[in-house]
Amino acid sequence: MNAEPAYEDLKKRVDRLEYLIKNISTSITVFDDTGRFLEINKYAAACLGGKPGEFIGKHISEFFPDNCEEYLRRIRGVFGSGEPVHYEEQIFDKSNKKWFLISYFPIFDKNKKVDAVQVVTIDIDERKRAEIALRESEEIFNCFLEHNPIYVFFKDEDIRSIRLSRNYEKMLGMPLGEILGKTMDEIFPSDLAKSMIEDDKRVLMDGKQITVEEEFN
Numbered sequence: 039m040n041a042e043p044a045y046e047d048l049k050k051r052v053d054r055l056e057y058l059i060k061n062i063s064t065s066i067t068v069f070d071d072t073g074r075f076l077e078i079n080k081y082a083a084a085c086l087g088g089k090p091g092e093f094i095g096k097h098i099s100e101f102f103p104d105n106c107e108e109y110l111r112r113i114r115g116v117f118g119s120g121e122p123v124h125y126e127e128q129i130f131d132k133s134n135k136k137w138f139l140i141s142y143f144p145i146f147d148k149n150k151k152v153d154a155v156q157v158v159t160i161d162i163d164e165r166k167r168a169e170i171a172l173r174e175s176e177e178i179f180n181c182f183l184e185h186n187p188i189y190v191f192f193k194d195e196d197i198r199s200i201r202l203s204r205n206y207e208k209m210l211g212m213p214l215g216e217i218l219g220k221t222m223d224e225i226f227p228s229d230l231a232k233s234m235i236e237d238d239k240r241v242l243m244d245g246k247q248i249t250v251e252e253e254f255n
Contacts, residue, residue, distance in 0.1 A: 065159035068145065071117045073098040073110045076154055116142045116155045126166065137166035197222055197238050 065082035069075060075093045083090045086101055098113075099106040116123060122143045128135045139160045147153040183190060183203045192201035199217055207214055210225060222231040222238075230252060237250055 065157075067093075067157045067159075068154050069098065069113050069157065070154055071114060073106070073113060082159070112142050113155045113157075116144050117152045120144050120146075120152050126162065136161060136163040138162060193238060195242060197235050199225070 062079065063081050064079075065085055066077075066079045067075060067082050068077035074095060074097050078090050078093045080090060083093055086093070093101075098109055102109055112123060112125070122141060124139060124141045126137060126139055129138050130136075139162045141158045141160075143156045143158065144152045145154040145156055183201065186203060187205065188203065189205060189209070190201075190203040191199065191206070194200050198219055198221055200219075202214055202217060204214065206217060210217060217225060222234045225231070226234065233250075233252065237248060241248060
């Protein structure tokens with residue numbers, strides 16, 4: 039007597055899930071092992087310039103002739119391994135190249151055999167470009183620390199060294215690797231270290247720039 043309500047509840051959940059997949063603003067496609075479309079949601083179809091019904095049964099080569107072999111290799115790889123794979127790559131989107139995360143997921147049948155591969159494509163262009171910009175900035179900053187003639191010293195809230203310019207090696211007579219993580223007392227003479235620590239704590243406490251003259255022999 040309880041089977042029917044349970045079935046109805048399950049059917050509602052399946053219907054909701056199907057609606058979500060079809061209408062979500064993320065590209066979702068499903069392929070067989072030959073590279074033919076089994077399913078495609080509205081968003082993916084619109085991105086490819088059509089409607090879902092126009093893709094079912096057609097081969098991936100009709101829509102991605104230049105990348106067909108690579109995409110087929112990935113799909114067949116998931117069929118063979120039964121494991122998901124993920125790729126970050128640039129793809130033309132409305133004449134502009136954008137970064138996407140493309141994930142390939144195996145879909146298993148009741149015998150736990152891969153029956154199809156689901157491909158989910160997510161726009162990560164903004165995040166990826168920010169990562170690239172950050173990496174480029176880090177490279178420029180590292181170059182600055184490596185070659186500039188100015189002495190640059192970064193310390194954490196415990197007044198321990200975390201980044202230094204390369205010229206400190208010559209000044210202190212030790213490799214940077216041996217300086218990093220050390221306190222001022224471990225690097226400089228006692229009186230100078232004490233003065234530095236006091237100045238550093240003032241900056242941390244007040245959040246203001248200060249200018250001091252120091253002599254190191």
